[in-house]
Amino acid sequence: MSDIAIKTVNLTKRYSGLWSKQPVDAVKNLNLEVHRGEIFGFLGPNGAGKTTTIKVLLGIIYPTEGEAYVLGQPAGDPKNHYKISYLPENPYFYDYMTGREILTFYAKLFGIGEPERSKRVNELLDRVGLSRAADQPLRTYSKGMQQRIGLAQCLINDPELLILDEPTAGLDPIAHIDIRDMILDLRNQGKTLFISSHQLSDVERVCDRVAILNRGVMVQLGRIEELLAGGHVEVIADKVPDNAVEPIRQLGGKVSLHDGRLIVEQPDNGSVDRVIDIVRAAGGHIISVKPYRRTLEDLFVETIQGGKTA
Amino acid sequence: MNATFAIAGATFGEAVRKRILMVILLIALLIILISPAFEPFAAGRGARTLIISFGFGVIQLAGTFIAIIMCTGMIPTEIERRTIYTILSKPVQRYQFVLGKFFGAVGTLGFMYLMMGIVFLIASRMALGSFDPAIIRGLLMFFFQSSLLAAVVLFFSTFVSPLVNYFLSGGVFLMGNLLSSFLETIQRNPEVTPLTRIPVQLLTVILPNFANFNVQNPIINPEQVLTDETAYLVQTLAYAVVYIALLLVASMLIFNQREM
Ligand SMILES: Nc1ncnc2c1ncn2[C@@H]1O[C@H](COP(=O)(O)OP(=O)(O)OP(=O)(O)O)[C@@H](O)[C@H]1O
Numbered sequence: 177m178s179d180i181a182i183k184t185v186n187l188t189k190r191y192s193g194l195w196s197k198q199p200v201d202a203v204k205n206l207n208l209e210v211h212r213g214e215i216f217g218f219l220g221p222n223g224a225g226k227t228t229t230i231k232v233l234l235g236i237i238y239p240t241e242g243e244a245y246v247l248g249q250p251a252g253d254p255k256n257h258y259k260i261s262y263l264p265e266n267p268y269f270y271d272y273m274t275g276r277e278i279l280t281f282y283a284k285l286f287g288i289g290e291p292e293r294s295k296r297v298n299e300l301l302d303r304v305g306l307s308r309a310a311d312q313p314l315r316t317y318s319k320g321m322q323q324r325i326g327l328a329q330c331l332i333n334d335p336e337l338l339i340l341d342e343p344t345a346g347l348d349p350i351a352h353i354d355i356r357d358m359i360l361d362l363r364n365q366g367k368t369l370f371i372s373s374h375q376l377s378d379v380e381r382v383c384d385r386v387a388i389l390n391r392g393v394m395v396q397l398g399r400i401e402e403l404l405a406g407g408h409v410e411v412i413a414d415k416v417p418d419n420a421v422e423p424i425r426q427l428g429g430k431v432s433l434h435d436g437r438l439i440v441e442q443p444d445n446g447s448v449d450r451v452i453d454i455v456r457a458a459g460g461h462i463i464s465v466k467p468y469r470r471t472l473e474d475l476f477v478e479t480i481q482g483g484k485t486a
Numbered sequence: 487m488n489a490t491f492a493i494a495g496a497t498f499g500e501a502v503r504k505r506i507l508m509v510i511l512l513i514a515l516l517i518i519l520i521s522p523a524f525e526p527f528a529a530g531r532g533a534r535t536l537i538i539s540f541g542f543g544v545i546q547l548a549g550t551f552i553a554i555i556m557c558t559g560m561i562p563t564e565i566e567r568r569t570i571y572t573i574l575s576k577p578v579q580r581y582q583f584v585l586g587k588f589f590g591a592v593g594t595l596g597f598m599y600l601m602m603g604i605v606f607l608i609a610s611r612m613a614l615g616s617f618d619p620a621i622i623r624g625l626l627m628f629f630f631q632s633s634l635l636a637a638v639v640l641f642f643s644t645f646v647s648p649l650v651n652y653f654l655s656g657g658v659f660l661m662g663n664l665l666s667s668f669l670e671t672i673q674r675n676p677e678v679t680p681l682t683r684i685p686v687q688l689l690t691v692i693l694p695n696f697a698n699f700n701v702q703n704p705i706i707n708p709e710q711v712l713t714d715e716t717a718y719l720v721q722t723l724a725y726a727v728v729y730i731a732l733l734l735v736a737s738m739l740i741f742n743q744r745e746m
Pocket residue numbers: 191192200201202220221222223224225226227228229265746
């Protein structure tokens with residue numbers, strides 16, 4: 177089996193404004209590969225084309241040009257949907273149904289029969305913490321509860337690939353953490369997750385790789401560590417003799433020493449250990465070691481405001 | 487097939503919770519129930535005719551309103567509320583979605599007709615003292631008429647907005663009720679040129695013939711004898727089934743292309 181979970185080849189989606197506007201390329205020439213087992217963050221400002229891409233992957237809309245494949249099959253083949261699941265942004269469900277009824281409904285769409293069906297529904301209600309509200313109609317659910325039902329709905333078929341469009345939007349911090357834990361849990365089970373999100377700190381914590389989309393064009397792609405490389409570590413030490421400065425300086429950092437107090441701004445490339453070794457060998461005393469990492473937010477803002485569009 | 491029935495079930499569940507549909511049903515039930523009170527206004531066979539044709543009139547009207555109101559929003563609402571996203575991302579073929587919606591609509595109509603039919607039978611039995619099998623036949627005819635109308639509305643709903651749909655399907659229903667007798671009149675009139683006649687003929691053939699189902703006439707005018715009522719019933723219902731099947735296929739083809 178191929179280790180590619182999602183692949184798009186020169187994918188373009190054009191919305192032609194029938195009466196009013198000019199056509200917009202919501203997604204332009206997108207080439208994407210998501211590997212099995214990874215958590216892939218799909219980022220971009222509002223209107224970047226994230227949801228559009230996801231809808232193409234699910235066959236809700238069709239590509240204007242190019243191709244899209246999901247788990248090795250052309251996107252949108254319902255037979256393939258036994259192995260995938262989708263949480264739309266701001267999900268909305270038949271609100272006259274109770275939590276239990278809606279999950280039962282989705283289980284039926286998969287052809288899951290009794291007694292397996294009730295068993296899974298109960299397990300899922302428990303897993304997303306909705307057991308107590310299970311027999312309340314969805315119209316009485318809060319936003320967070322709706323989101324949890326959405327997540328439960330995603331797990332009903334034990335999918336190989338989960339496509340989540342802003343799974344943590346509008347959730348309180350506790351619910352955030354819950355969902356983040358759930359996502360990590362899924363990763364441990366070997367699932368592939370494709371997540372679109374504006375919660376960059378969440379993405380930074382859970383995702384293996386990210387792509388940043390801007391106006392339909394992919395402007396960044398890579399492993400989080402690589403994209404965020406270029407941070408520095410600040411080392412502060414005391415009682416450092418003057419003769420230690422030169423070898424430290426040769427490691428490439430910014431060094432200042434005054435009255436035995438050393439401040440080093442060292443690039444985060446593994447040389448920090450050497451700095452510490454030298455300081456201690458010279459009889460110095462480490463006071464603090466503080467990483468100043470670039471955050472995904474820095475990268476995001478740089479990328480988008482840098483106006484990179486190609 | 488599982489998925490189709492699950493969608494039909496959800497559609498039914500949602501429809502019977504729609505207040506406007508329930509209000510129409512309740513009003514219809516109430517009117518049918520009190521219709522025997524009209525008996526004193528007509529004597530003998532007149533009373534029977536009055537009560538039965540009045541009851542059928544109410545049932546047909548209710549069925550028509552229910553079919554149109556229920557089905558105009560059926561697909562557009564799913565798209566607007568985005569409930570359709572989670573459904574189509576499951577192993578559900580688009581044709582199954584359309585089919586499920588239609589079965590749900592027919593199931594709802596069946597439920598409504600059952601309610602109205604039972605009340606109608608009770609009311610007419612009380613008033614007339616006898617049970618008339620023509621009522622069953624009539625109910626069946628009107629149920630199929632409403633189901634055909636539901637298929638028309640569903641078909642339009644795959645590509646027009648609910649508001650436009652009200653006018654389109656309302657127009658088709660009216661034309662389908664009137665065209666065949668209009669055509670007859672035209673054909674009997676030698677002064678009508680083919681230029682006028684042929685388009686009318688064409689429309690009569692293309693649009694669903696809703697007039698076939700209007701069984702009131704033979705009941706109101708028993709003089710106008712149908713040679714074989716059962717054959718007529720079977721033929722008309724078969725017409726409905728074939729026409730519905732064509733509409734569903736067309737709906738599926740359009741819905742397949744649709745983006746959401
Ligand atoms: N049905 C549609 N018809 C016309 N244009 C559309 C349609 N859907 C989306 N667009 C346009 O396509 C572009 C991309 O929209 P999309 O919803 O994919 O953005 P997004 O990245 O998901 O944004 P957000 O973060 O706000 O959810 C936008 O310019 C939007 O206006």
